[in-house]
Amino acid sequence: QITLKESGPTLVKPTETLRLTCIFSGFSLSTTGVGVGWIRQPPGKALEWLASIHWGDNGRCNPSLGGRLTITKDTSKNQVVLTMTNMDPVDTATYYCAHRRVALGLDFWGQGVLVTVSS
Amino acid sequence: DIQMTQSPSTLSASVGDRVTITCRASQSINSHLAWYQQKSGKTPQVLIHRASSLQSGVPSRFSGSESGTEFTLTISSLQPDDFGTYYCQQYDDYPWAFGQGTKVEI
Numbered sequence: 001q002i003t004l005k006e007s008g009p010t011l012v013k014p015t016e017t018l019r020l021t022c023i024f025s026g027f028s029l030s031t032t033g034v035g036v037g038w039i040r041q042p043p044g045k046a047l048e049w050l051a052s053i054h055w056g057d058n059g060r061c062n063p064s065l066g067g068r069l070t071i072t073k074d075t076s077k078n079q080v081v082l083t084m085t086n087m088d089p090v091d092t093a094t095y096y097c098a099h100r101r102v103a104l105g106l107d108f109w110g111q112g113v114l115v116t117v118s119s
Numbered sequence: 120d121i122q123m124t125q126s127p128s129t130l131s132a133s134v135g136d137r138v139t140i141t142c143r144a145s146q147s148i149n150s151h152l153a154w155y156q157q158k159s160g161k162t163p164q165v166l167i168h169r170a171s172s173l174q175s176g177v178p179s180r181f182s183g184s185e186s187g188t189e190f191t192l193t194i195s196s197l198q199p200d201d202f203g204t205y206y207c208q209q210y211d212d213y214p215w216a217f218g219q220g221t222k223v224e225i
């Protein structure tokens with residue numbers, strides 16, 4: 001059974017760095033074809049892809065965030081970490097991580113974590 | 120970057136209606152398109168992979184099709200449980216992109 005759960009602060013101050021951890025079970029990031037993505041959704045708005053990392057790569061991030069994103073994986077701990085620097089109130093959103101297999105969509109999602117950016 | 124244009128933004132329909140939602144990609148995406156349903160306050164759920172492959176467990180009233188760079192999600196007979204917002208997503212090339220969503224009101 002595949003499960004994912006996002007872990008991290010629910011409140012950050014402007015200019016701070018956000019670090020979110022996706023802790024998963026039921027699959028391994030050392031398995032060919034498997035990946036984990038991060039997606040966010042501001043309140044009342046659409047989904048936005050942030051970053052993805054797969055079994056055989058070091059990850060890709062959305063350039064629209066201006067180089068603020070980093071994604072890393074720890075295969076031994078079954079974790080993927082998303083780091084976002086220089087947080088701003090417009091970054092207030094629910095942040096999700098999700099599982100995928102190559103050539104398919106995001107088929108298992110975490111419950112999401114609402115991150116509020118406010119002083 | 121590949122842009123995804125989804126329409127309509129809102130759709131009102133009755134139970135039993137046939138409903139179609141369209142997503143247009145700005146370039147070829149090699150059928151690498153997924154459809155998701157999201158109910159208010161809930162996590163998105165994948166319905167369709169690779170433009171037309173139904174996710175296991177999804178009712179057969181949902182179907183996907185493509186014609187060039189235009190993709191369609193069809194609900195053959197709308198059910199009360201089908202209200203929510205639907206998103207398309209291309210995963211052919213980075214940066215991946217979601218459509219802006221279609222809110223389906225029953």
